[in-house]
Amino acid sequence: MEILVYLIPTALVLGGAGLAAFLWSLKSGQYDDIEGAKWRILDDGDLQDENTNNNNS
Amino acid sequence: MxxxxxxxxxxxxxxxxxxxxxxxxxxxxxxxxxxxxxxxxxxxxxxxxxxxxxxxxxxxxxxxxxxxxxxxxxxxxxxxxxxxxxxxDPAQVKERGDKVGKDILRSLAVSGFASMNIMLLSISVWSGNHSDIDEATRSFFHWLSALIALPTVAYSGRIFFKSAYRAIRQRNLNMDVPISIGVLLATALSLVQTIFHAKHAYFDSAVMLLFFLLAGRYFDHMMRRKTRSFAENLAVLKAESATKIQPDGSLLDVPLSKLQEGDLVIVRPGERISVDGLIVEGVSSVDQSLVTGETKLHEVSVGSPVYAGTMNAQGQLTLEVIKAAQNTLLDQVNKLLETAMEARGKYVQIADKASQLYAPLVHTAALLTLIGWLIFGAGWQHAIIIAISVLIITCPCALGLAIPAVQVVASGLFFDRKILLNSGDAIERLAKVDTIVFDKTGTLTTPDPQLLQEHGLSQQQLIEAARLGLSSSHPLSKAIVRAAYKLNINNTELTPLKQASETAGQGVAANVGEGEIRLGSPKFCGVKSKDLAKIESKYPEASIIAYKQANGTIHLLPVAQSLRSDAQTQVSRLLKRGYDVQLLSGDRASAVEKAAKELAIESYYAQLQPQEKIAYIEKLRGKGKNVLMVGDGLNDAPALAAANVSISPVSAVHLSQAAADAIFLGEPIAPVFDALNISRRAHTIMQQNLWLSGVYNLLSVPVAVAGYVTPLLAALAMSGSSVVVTLNALRLRLSFLSASEPDTTYKLGK
The missing domain is CATH 3.30.70.100 (Alpha-Beta Plaits)
Incomplete structure (x- = not known):
């Protein structure tokens, strides 16, 4: 049963990390615009133009 | 300038x-x-x-x-x-970051984290109880659970505790009272059990309960927020600002909240007047249809009062901003609205009704259990544990989800059909409607005047008139432009005529090769009064605009508010369903009678004052009718508040929109029918859900009273019933997805 000394804190820390990650994402406003986010991934405007290799943005 | x-x-x-x-x-x-x-x-x-x-x-x-x-x-x-x-206007954006929603979500996340971890420990204990767990390990697990659960209950439960405390202080019972009692007792009991190294602890139930209920709360919040942010946008798109004349003579566009009594404001022709004021300079005619329901233009001059929501048709006006002075229409409406609002708000939501019945019942059952076990010789401690387990298992988890889940699904359906709900319980009230009272102007008719079909222009002539009309801001000219756009099948842009010049308050004229063409008042185009009188008697409810061709031919075009495109079909659908449809209008009798005849509405009343509309609706309510009022004008606002439930088109004045329970977007009036249809179905499902959670309690209470409830059983029953009511709520969406006309072809009884 000594294994519990490791397992339980591990479980709690992992769960807590998940919770912390969620709270952080909430705080940084990632749920403010749920509709827009899925479209933003399709936006390739930040890529450099394939033909011209210079920065003219 | x-x-x-x-x-x-x-x-x-x-x-x-x-x-x-x-x-x-x-x-x-x-x-x-x-x-x-x-x-x-x-x-x-x-x-x-x-x-x-x-x-x-x-x-x-x-x-x-x-x-x-x-x-x-x-x-x-x-x-x-x-x-x-x-x-x-930053003053109007109340919560930019949605503080409340984030708070609920944070609580939800914390309780989710806690319930998963506690469940991990609980399952070990439950399986250990059947095999070889020793007391020390179990006790250790219980203490660990307590360590996670206590802060969670304090943090995530605070929303419910606060609301319950408020309700009790007002000597009320809402759903949060039994919830709070259940959660707190479960936690306290578990803590005591843990201290005494007992076999059972209910930490998992307490925290899971919070998780499910917070999920329900969050649904509820999202629904309201979606509608509210949409409504806020609408308010801003309506440009709630005014052009103020500064002391130094310059003009400044300011939000309405910055205006004060006595400020001078300029309103240009074609603009909607956004304040109540007295005219200090200028002559014009004003379209008051949004305010009084009357469709004819009103002549105004220095000293006349004008109201927010009316349209300035002709000349530029300078207004002095006034507060609702005594005895003006606005003042009267405000007073009526206040009384009507007070009388309302007494509707008890179905969920609160259920909890008022439910809480005493459950608490009595728990008390009887305690007494019963004591009589049959159980020890104090044992009897109390069993009594508390009755409270835990009957904690209204499913009840807390039963209504919000349906409301969320229903409001999603409403949203798809262009209806925005102002209040969540409107669904319940809509479901009970048996009488529908329509306003005419702006509700059954389109908010903007339309060129009547019998205008007698060829397509070419109409397009030419419309091109001329583009240079004018007069509402009648705009009606000509709209008519041309409607008929223009190729969807090409109309281009304004280059040489067009507008004579304020009269019309526009332009020189095209073969001569001058004019669009404007009959006088401007040189119409003989005899001809004008003839057409005016033919279309008594219409305003007349004249169009003079280059060859001198003059056309008199009647422009009036016409019925919304689907008004006839929708009203007949409502009549067929067995609704009692009535028409109350502030407009003149001839216009109202014509509309009522076209729509086959038998009971109609014209030239009503706001107080008469209220009186009529109260009379209907007095007869035990459930009245839905559909209206848009300032004169409808009190009636909207007085009715059991009310709907406004999005073109309505601000006051009416605020008084209405729901707003519909777009030109067709079909949303009214849809709203009733969806609400009826939603209400049925709400009742089903309440029954489902009732049956669940009926099954679980005897087990609890007999003292056989284990933490495992409590956890299973709780999550099971929550899932069942949520799935049942989703059925609502399914039934409206599959068919355009779902199987809700109900007919009102008798």
């Missing part, structure tokens, strides 16, 4: 690090590509630090460094891209 500048200071807030921030509502976003277009374009501007468009709410937040660019520049850039933007 100098150019108008907007008072930007009123719209800008100072962000952190000296940046300026402004929120704009953007009109014209049709697809996701608009996001990139707008953001990319603005970020090219020097000084703009951040431009972020929220696609969900169609709002743009812009942040820029002080003194680098101006809001005017930003707005004009966006307008060049083809978007209309309107700044938000």
């Amino acid at each position: 100098s150019e108008t500048t907007r008072d930007w200071d009123a719209f800008i807030t100072k962000g952190d690090s000296q940046n300026l921030h402004m929120d704009l509502a953007v009109d014209g976003i049709t697809c996701a590509a608009c996001i990139y277009e707008i953001e990319r374009d603005l970020e090219k501007v020097d000084g703009i630090e951040r431009a972020r468009l929220n696609y969900t709410s169609h709002r743009l937040g812009v942040e820029w460094k002080q003194n680098t660019t101006s809001p005017d520049h930003i707005v004009s850039r966006l307008e060049r891209l083809g978007y209309k933007v309107y700044p938000f």
